[in-house]
Each structure stands twice: as C-alpha cells, then as structure tokens.
Amino acid sequence: MAVSAPVSEGPLARLDATQLGYLSRDLDAIRNDVTARLGAGDARYIRSVIRRQRQLVLVSRALLLGSRHKPLWLAGTAALSVAKILENLEIGHNVMHGQWDWMNDPDINSRSWDWDNASPAASWRHAHNYVHHMHSNIRGKDRDLGYTLLRIDPEQEWHPVYLFQPLYNLLLMAFFEWGVALYDLNTPAMLAGDKPREQYLGELKGIATKARKQIIKDYVAFPLLSGRRSWRSTLAANFTANVIRNAWAHSIIVCGHFPDQTYTFSEAEAANESPGGWYLRQLLGAANVEGSPIFHMLAGNLSFQVEHHLFPDMPSSRYREIAPRVREVFSRYGLPYNTGPFGSQLAMVHRSILRLAFPGGQPRPKGGSGRRRLAARFRR
Amino acid sequence: MGLLTPLWAMGDTRGRVVRIRRETADAVTVVIQPQTPWQGHSPGQYLRLGVELEGTCHWRAYSLTSAPGRQDGCISVTPRRVEGGRVSPYLCDGLSPGATVRLGGVEGGFTLPRRPPKRALFITAGSGITPVMSMLRTLAAARRLTDVVHIHCERLATRAMFAAELRVFAAAHSGYRLYSRATATDGRLNGAELDRLCADWRRRETFVSAPAGLRESIEARFRADGDPRRLHTESFQAGGHGRGAKRGRGGTIHLRNSGVQASSDGSEAILQAAEQAGVQIPHGCRLGICRSCVCRLRAGRVRDLRTGRVHGHPGEYLRACINAPEGAIELDL
Numbered sequence: 264m265a266v267s268a269p270v271s272e273g274p275l276a277r278l279d280a281t282q283l284g285y286l287s288r289d290l291d292a293i294r295n296d297v298t299a300r301l302g303a304g305d306a307r308y309i310r311s312v313i314r315r316q317r318q319l320v321l322v323s324r325a326l327l328l329g330s331r332h333k334p335l336w337l338a339g340t341a342a343l344s345v346a347k348i349l350e351n352l353e354i355g356h357n358v359m360h361g362q363w364d365w366m367n368d369p370d371i372n373s374r375s376w377d378w379d380n381a382s383p384a385a386s387w388r389h390a391h392n393y394v395h396h397m398h399s400n401i402r403g404k405d406r407d408l409g410y411t412l413l414r415i416d417p418e419q420e421w422h423p424v425y426l427f428q429p430l431y432n433l434l435l436m437a438f439f440e441w442g443v444a445l446y447d448l449n450t451p452a453m454l455a456g457d458k459p460r461e462q463y464l465g466e467l468k469g470i471a472t473k474a475r476k477q478i479i480k481d482y483v484a485f486p487l488l489s490g491r492r493s494w495r496s497t498l499a500a501n502f503t504a505n506v507i508r509n510a511w512a513h514s515i516i517v518c519g520h521f522p523d524q525t526y527t528f529s530e531a532e533a534a535n536e537s538p539g540g541w542y543l544r545q546l547l548g549a550a551n552v553e554g555s556p557i558f559h560m561l562a563g564n565l566s567f568q569v570e571h572h573l574f575p576d577m578p579s580s581r582y583r584e585i586a587p588r589v590r591e592v593f594s595r596y597g598l599p600y601n602t603g604p605f606g607s608q609l610a611m612v613h614r615s616i617l618r619l620a621f622p623g624g625q626p627r628p629k630g631g632s633g634r635r636r637l638a639a640r641f642r643r
Numbered sequence: 644m645g646l647l648t649p650l651w652a653m654g655d656t657r658g659r660v661v662r663i664r665r666e667t668a669d670a671v672t673v674v675i676q677p678q679t680p681w682q683g684h685s686p687g688q689y690l691r692l693g694v695e696l697e698g699t700c701h702w703r704a705y706s707l708t709s710a711p712g713r714q715d716g717c718i719s720v721t722p723r724r725v726e727g728g729r730v731s732p733y734l735c736d737g738l739s740p741g742a743t744v745r746l747g748g749v750e751g752g753f754t755l756p757r758r759p760p761k762r763a764l765f766i767t768a769g770s771g772i773t774p775v776m777s778m779l780r781t782l783a784a785a786r787r788l789t790d791v792v793h794i795h796c797e798r799l800a801t802r803a804m805f806a807a808e809l810r811v812f813a814a815a816h817s818g819y820r821l822y823s824r825a826t827a828t829d830g831r832l833n834g835a836e837l838d839r840l841c842a843d844w845r846r847r848e849t850f851v852s853a854p855a856g857l858r859e860s861i862e863a864r865f866r867a868d869g870d871p872r873r874l875h876t877e878s879f880q881a882g883g884h885g886r887g888a889k890r891g892r893g894g895t896i897h898l899r900n901s902g903v904q905a906s907s908d909g910s911e912a913i914l915q916a917a918e919q920a921g922v923q924i925p926h927g928c929r930l931g932i933c934r935s936c937v938c939r940l941r942a943g944r945v946r947d948l949r950t951g952r953v954h955g956h957p958g959e960y961l962r963a964c965i966n967a968p969e970g971a972i973e974l975d976l
C-alpha cells in the first residue's frame with residue numbers, strides 16, 4: 264500500500280484489535296508497577312522541589328531589591344526565571360495533572376493548587392487535562408494542536424492569515440501564558456453558541472482576577488518594595504523573567520507535539536478507539552527531547568512527552584525510569600519512539616512554522632528506523 | 644505582604660508528638676504539641692488528624708481527650724487499634740515521640756455547654772469514652788463534678804481506657820458516680836435499664852457516645868418517655884449505617900476536568916467510584932464528617948447514602964464520600 268501525499272496515513276488503523284489489546288496490557292503493566300511502588304521517596308522528591316523552588320523565589324526577590332546594580336539584576340533575573348520555570352512546569356503543570364494526588368496531601372493536589380501563571384487553575388485543568396489530553400493530536404478536536412493559530416501540519420487547510428504565523432508565533436512565545444489563558448476561553452465557541460455565555464463570563468472573570476493578581480505582584484508590589492532607586496529595574500527584571508519562562512515553556516511544549524515525527528489524526532481515525540488505540544495515538548502524537556537530568560527537571564519532565572501522554576497522572580519523576588521500558592514495548596510492536604536532541608527538535612518545529620506559512624507543504628518523513636520497520640510490517 | 648504567603652502556604656498546621664502513654668493493650672494517648680498557636684476546642688469535639696504513611700497522607704477523626712487550655716499548650720487524642728485498619732495500628736504501635744503529625748480542623752457539635760448542666764448523665768461505650776473524657780476533665784478542673792452519673796460499658800474490664808483516672812475522679816469528687824459495665828459478662832446495656840441505673844435520668848442533660856446499637860436504644864427511650872432535647876449523642880460511625888444501606892439506582896459520573904468516566908451501582912459513593920476509575924479525590928474520614936472530599940456538582944442529582952435523600956443542584960458542593968449518583972452526574976474534578 265502506497266503512502267499517498269498529502270494525506271499521510273497514520274498507522275492507527277493498521278494495528279489489529281488483538282495487537283492493540285496486547286499493547287494496552289503491556290503499558291498497563293508498567294503503570295501498575297509504578298503505582299504500586301509509589302511511596303515516601305516520591306513524596307520527598309516533590310516536597311524538596313517545592314522547597315527549593317520557594318527558596319529560589321525568595322533569593323531572587325531579595326537580589327532584585329538591589330536591581331539597580333547590574334550583577335544583582337542579572338543574578339536576580341536568572342534566579343527568578345528558573346524559579347518561575349520550575350513552578351510552572353515541574354510543579355504546577357504536574358500537580359494540576361493530579362500526579363501527586365495519591366499523597367492525599369491537602370496542599371499538593373490538583374484541586375487546590377494554583378500557579379504563578381495567567382491561566383486560572385480550574386479552567387486550565389479542563390482545557391488541558393481533558394480537551395488536550397483526551398483528544399491529543401486529533402485535528403479539529405485537540406485545541407492545543409497549533410492553537411488553531413498555527414498551521415503546523417500540511418493537512419491543515421491554508422489561509423492567508425498563516426502568512427503572518429512566523430511573526431505571531433514569536434509573540435505567542437513571548438506572552439505564552441496570556442495566549443493560553445485567552446485561548447482556553449474559546450471565544451469562538453461562545454460566539455457560535457456552543458459554550459454557555461454564563462460559563463464564558465465566569466471564566467473571563469476568573470482570568471481577570473488572576474491577571475490582576477499577577478500584574479500587581481510582578482509589576483506593582485515587588486517593584487515598589489525595591490524602592491525609589493530600583494523599582495524600574497525590578498519591573499524590567501520581572502518582565503524579563505516572565506518572558507524567559509514563557510519562551511521556555513513554549514519551546515518545550517512545541518517540541519512535545521510538533522516535530523516532524525509526530526502524526527496528527529482525523530476524527531474518523533480516532534472514532535471508537537480501544538484503550539490500546541488510545542495509547543497508540545498518544546505515542547504517535549508525541550515526541551521526546553533528550554537531555555540531562557537538570558534539563559528534564561526544568562522541562563517539567565515534559566521532555567518525556569511520550570511517557571507523559573501515556574500516563575498523564577503518573578508522578579513526573581518516574582518518567583525517566585520507565586522510558587526504557589516504554590521504548591522496549593514499542594519496539595516489540597515495531598512502533599516508532601519519537602525522540603531527539605532539543606536543538607534539532609526545536610529547529611524542526613520552527614522550520615515547519617516557516618514553511619507552512621505558505622500554501623502546500625509535504626508531510627515530513629516520519630523519521631527513524633521505527634518508521635521503516637512499521638512500514639515494512641504493514642506492507643506485508 | 645499577602646502576596647508572599649504562598650511561599651509559606653506549604654504545610655497546614657503541624658504538631659509534634661511529645662508523649663505517648665499506653666492506656667490499655669490496644670489503646671494509647673498521644674500528646675501533641677501544636678507547632679502554631681492552637682485554635683482551641685470545646686470539650687467533646689474531634690480533631691482531623693493526618694499521618695503520612697509511605698508518602699500518602701491519611702486523615703482520620705479523633706476526639707480530643709484533653710481539656711481545653713492545658714498549661715503546656717498540648718492537646719491529646721486516644722486512638723484504639725482497629726485490627727486491619729490503616730491508621731490506628733500505626734498510631735498505637737508505630738508512632739514515637741518526636742514524630743510530626745498534621746492537625747486538620749476541629750469540628751463537632753457534641754460538646755459540653757459553656758455553662759455546664761447542674762445534673763448530667765454520661766453514657767459511653769468502648770472508645771466512645773474519648774470525647775466524654777475531655778468533658779469530665781474540664782468539669783473536674785472547674786470543680787463542677789457535682790452531680791454526674793457516668794455509665795461506661797466495655798466488653799472486658801481489662802480493656803477499659805482511663806480506668807485509673809475515672810477512679811480518681813470518683814474518689815476526689817463525691818458528686819461523680821461511676822457505673823462500669825463489662826458487657827461480656829453482664830450483657831449489653833439498653834435503654835430499659837436507665838431507670839435502674841439512674842432513676843432521675845429524665846432530669847439530667849444526657850450525653851451518649853457509643854456505637855449505633857446502644858445509642859439507638861437510648862434514643863428510643865428518650866423519644867418514648869423522656870425529653871429528646873436533653874439528649875446529646877456522638878457516634879464514630881456517622882449515622883450508624885452500613886455502606887449502601889440506603890442505596891439508590893446508581894449512575895454514571897463524568898469528571899469534567901480529568902475527562903474520566905466512572906460509575907456506581909448505587910451503593911458505592913462517588914469517592915470509591917472515582918477511585919476505581921483511577922482518580923484520587925483528596926479525602927479524610929470517608930464517613931461524611933470531615934468535608935475533605937467536597938467537590939462541585941455540575942449536573943445531575945445524588946443520593947445521600949446515610950439518609951437516602953436525593954438532592955443536588957448544579958453548582959452545589961457535596962461530599963464525595965457519602966453521596967452516590969442517582970442517574971448521570973457531572974462533577975468539577
């Protein structure tokens with residue numbers, strides 16, 4: 264069977280029900296094994312990350328009290344950026360996924376956590392945990408797929424507005440938190456009558472409240488604390504830290520879903536899917552990024568995007584441990600396991616954004632030996 | 644400075660275990676020093692106590708056995724081991740001084756009135772004596788044990804907690820009369836015996852803290868020929884029902900934020916149904932008392948498993964541990 268362009272046929276339809284059943288059994292076994300072993304060590308890990316992150320915030324805010332001195336500004340801004348990154352990714356994102364809910368800790372759980380970010384926790388949880396994770400990479404359903412704003416797959420129809428996407432992607436990158444917050448409101452759905460106005464207004468109010476808090480904190484209160492001679496530089500430092508955090512989060516997230524190796528799916532392909540089919544779609548729609556342990560922590564372990572999508576509520580600290588096992592399972596089924604260095608994954612994404620700003624575009628080869636083996640297998 | 648509070652929001656109130664006193668072979672008194680100023684309590688109230696076992700925090704209700712306002716600022720609880728239980732065996736045998744526990748809220752309406760009654764009757768059974776112990780200590784300290792009758796039931800006399808202290812009360816306060824009953828030999832207490840054990844029971848403010856059987860028999864007696872307004876009761880089993888005693892038809896549970904679908908056959912509460920579907924809802928007592936598991940209903944109706952009452956409106960907060968779906972429901976979880 265030939266793979267016809269531009270409709271790249273995802274391999275979803277081609278694993279038979281029995282194979283999918285086995286796949287699901289093998290992956291469930293990994294999950295159950297980890298779940299059974301969760302314990303005091305895991306609890307210590309997340310608590311120590313939170314403690315360190317808070318210490319870092321304190322240190323950075325203290326340094327920035329003297330932000331009119333260049334070295335203090337630099338050190339303070341760097342520390343604050345790292346603190347915000349840790350808070351949003353390894354802590355906020357993961358806690359709000361419910362990864363630590365098994366601890367039954369009233370402080371560290373998905374219901375009560377709120378993060379240092381423009382998105383109110385409750386509406387983000389719905390948009391992210393449900394809309395994105397359930398429907399990941401289904402065109403027309405997964406609203407995170409290019410955030411509708413971006414054409415990142417040749418199968419998305421071209422529109423002249425995409426000519427500007429390289430530009431507004433940069434803006435999205437810099438102001439990612441605000442972009443996501445407003446985007447999750449889903450204004451078009453409200454206008455089309457698919458989302459109750461009442462709910463929309465409620466969420467809008469949530470964002471306004473959250474925005475006010477964030478703005479007061481970073482752009483009024485802490486600059487004021489720095490006093491007459493440092494307020495300007497503290498304000499600039501806070502702005503810079505927010506932009507750095509936004510750009511970092513944006514980069515990690517686009518690397519998780521938009522590199523060449525990932526597939527997107529039509530609604531028909533994903534209709535009536537079995538648990539095995541769901542797992543398979545998660546695998547094929549996600550890509551990992553390779554890096555050092557520190558890199559993974561700063562990426563909130565979303566560099567293990569494949570593992571995260573298979574097991575969104577497994578503590579992130581376990582992804583690295585299970586990655587080889589996950590990879591081994593997939594290789595047994597002749598399935599690709601998408602991964603690559605940060606630089607090249609990111610470059611691929613930005614190249615696609617540039618190329619697909621213009622009409623046309625070919626589906627990129629779904630690289631790696633996995634693909635060849637997969638193709639060989641299905642050709643039989 | 645409120646902006647900085649998230650920095651310290653980690654950690655609700657904690658307490659340090661300073662002493663552990665063995666009461667009986669299967670019960671200990673744990674003396675706890677709160678690490679932040681203690682909110683105070685009324686005698687008879689219980690504390691939500693959290694302990695961490697293998698990374699998971701477990702919350703249980705324990706009646707405070709200390710009188711309020713101790714000189715050393717400490718509080719105490721007296722857990723008795725429930726075989727096969729998760730928390731109580733640890734408290735009784737695994738805890739040592741220096742350990743840290745979490746202190747949740749203090750709750751409960753089974754309390755000694757601010758102005759203690761002139762004549763009181765206490766009826767307690769087993770570990771049900773714990774809230775009454777706080778009341779008795781309060782009364783003793785205020786020299787108000789002037790006309791108190793106390794009937795305490797225990798299967799075997801050797802298992803009775805606080806036996807020595809109760810004897811001291813009896814010796815030091817002529818107005819405190821204790822009647823101890825070993826139910827293994829003397830049989831179970833019931834409401835009909837009130838006249839014999841405490842002839843003027845109708846004239847007394849009565850406090851009962853006992854398992855459902857005894858409590859219900861006393862309640863029946865008060866309804867039949869007493870004044871139910873003078874009766875105050877506590878139960879560690881919150882309503883004295885088996886799970887699903889008032890089961891309905893069940894239904895599906897859609898957890899909107901996680902996108903998970905769970906279902907209950909009508910006897911399982913939302914909490915268990917969600918757990919079976921792989922979603923952990925933070926919880927405490929699992930008995931409908933502590934409100935740790937409160938979640939928001941978005942659509943549908945639920946049945947209160949304790950009373951059988953069907954209720955619920957969109958936007959309402961409800962306890963996941965005692966409500967089961969009655970038809971399809973949606974929750975903000």
Ligand SMILES: Cc1cc2nc3c(=O)[nH]c(=O)nc-3n(C[C@H](O)[C@H](O)[C@H](O)COP(=O)(O)OP(=O)(O)OC[C@H]3O[C@@H](n4cnc5c(N)ncnc54)[C@H](O)[C@@H]3O)c2cc1C
Nearest residue numbers: 689703704705706721722723725728729730731770773879
């Ligand atoms: C308001 C209130 C006050 C309380 N005060 C005290 C107190 O002062 N001292 C005290 O020892 N306990 C008290 N309890 C009971 C306590 O909260 C726990 O339920 C008890 O310690 C068992 O916890 P566990 O984790 O060991 O057992 P779990 O792991 O929760 O339960 C294990 C098994 O034991 C059964 N079980 C649970 N509780 C009981 C019980 N009380 N009797 C019989 N079987 C049970 C369960 O159904 C389950 O099958 C109180 C409860 C309430 C609601």
